[in-house]
Amino acid sequence: MTKPVFRFAPSPNGHLHLGHALSALLNARAAVALSGRFLVRVEDIDQTRCTPELEQEMFEDLAWLGLPLDEPVLRQSESFPRYRDALERLQDMGLVYPAYLTRAEIKAFVAAFETGGKAWPRDPDGAPLYPGDAAVLSAQEITARSGSDAPFALRLDMVKALERIGGPLCWQEAGAEGEALFAPPVAVVADPAAWGDVVLARKDTPTSYHLSVVVDDARQNITDVLRGRDLYHATGVHRLLQELLGLPEPVYRHHRLILGEDGRKLSKSNRDTSIRALRAAGMSHAELRKRIGL
CATH class of the missing domain: 3.40.50.620 (HUPs)
Structure with a gap:
């Protein structure tokens, strides 16, 4: 065993x-x-x-x-080459795209949208979901930025990613302290779509937390991820990336903060x-x- x-x-x-x-x-x-x-x-x-x-x-x-x-x-x-390889695999699947909106542009777009009385969707941490470049920029501006030295993020196309796995996604959640450590894990329904098109890398950073953490856990043969409750919902994104990359699924345990x-x-x-x-x-x-x- x-x-x-x-x-x-x-x-x-x-x-x-x-x-x-x-x-x-x-x-x-x-x-x-x-x-x-x-x-x-x-x-x-x-x-x-x-x-x-x-x-x-x-x-x-x-x-x-x-x-x-x-x-x-x-x-x-x-370990940057390992993250680059994982990112390239996702790119080869057609699941990654460059996103050029700056944080200030996203903030301004969301503020303008919400003046109409509707709330822009937000992720479990409260950050607004990425609206897509075309919601803010003209086709000409997108082309200009893509051909220049403008900063960008590489984002996961969440809709395409979920279509690729083609079914419901769960993770195994077990106890984090005391006798609960020995309790059998229970299945929790994952909702990666709640995070929208998450960032996988940036122009000046070859990886993101989401991408590197699943690659590292697999590399180190981590069987039990015991971390703070603030990362509970992010587990949905991690399970999605594990499925897409064919990585093993650890048991998750989220402790109090x-x-x-x-x-x-x-x-x-x-x-x-x-x-x-x-x-x-x-x-x-x-x-x-x-x-x-x-």
């Missing part, structure tokens, strides 16, 4: 906070409870914000949490909740675990 493999995949674009501590410790505990492995993956696609210094400090925080690294650590910045005083999930900009700041202030392991509810 295959042993389960869990992973914790932070981005070194700031200091880890209490939410990261919860996710990392839950993954490590689950791996021990189920006699599996625990891996750390570095999601450093953003080469501007992710730095070697922040990566080293991230590893120091993980060591303080008692989470040794299982070498070698996979870094996304070293730690919220700030404003009721929102924690951010790396909240320095008062960073593991590094709390360590410097003298917080002990036991105090940290108590604070995050472990």
Whole structure:
């Protein structure tokens, strides 16, 4: 029987906070409870914000949490050719198109549309769905941008992608903590269409989170993806990409979030909740675990 493999995949674009501590410790505990492995993956696609210094400090925080690294650590910045290959496979299927609208143009279009009293459709995170270049730009402007050095995103044609798989899509959701870890997973109906034409890459970035995460999970033989509840609905997109690319389907487990005083999930900009700041202030392991509810 295959042993389960869990992973914790932070981005070194700031200091880890209490939410990261919860996710990392839950993954490590689950791996021990189920006699599996625990891996750390570095999601450093953003080469501007992710730095070697922040990566080293991230590893120091993980060591303080008692989470040794299982070498070698996979870094996304070293895997760009793999993402490019996956993207090209989707392009060969006719499922990817260049999109030239800027964020400002999308925002202006949606604002103008909603002045009529109707709401523009939004994804589960609240962002407006991509309207398509032709909704805003003339055919001449689209041609001009495609022949110039204009920025663009490569988006998945959601309608064509769903037609290609030709049937309903589900994922397997299991418990994230305690005894629930041993409960059998249940099927959850996936709704990737709720996200519209998601971005798979950009002109200056060869991949997106959605594309790289499914490629990396398959490469590392991840059997159980245990992550925050904020990514619950994004699982629909990930299952769609797995089906299109012929990648294995892991079991998903989504844990509770730690919220700030404003009721929102924690951010790396909240320095008062960073593991590094709390360590410097003298917080002990036991105090940290108590604070995050472990």
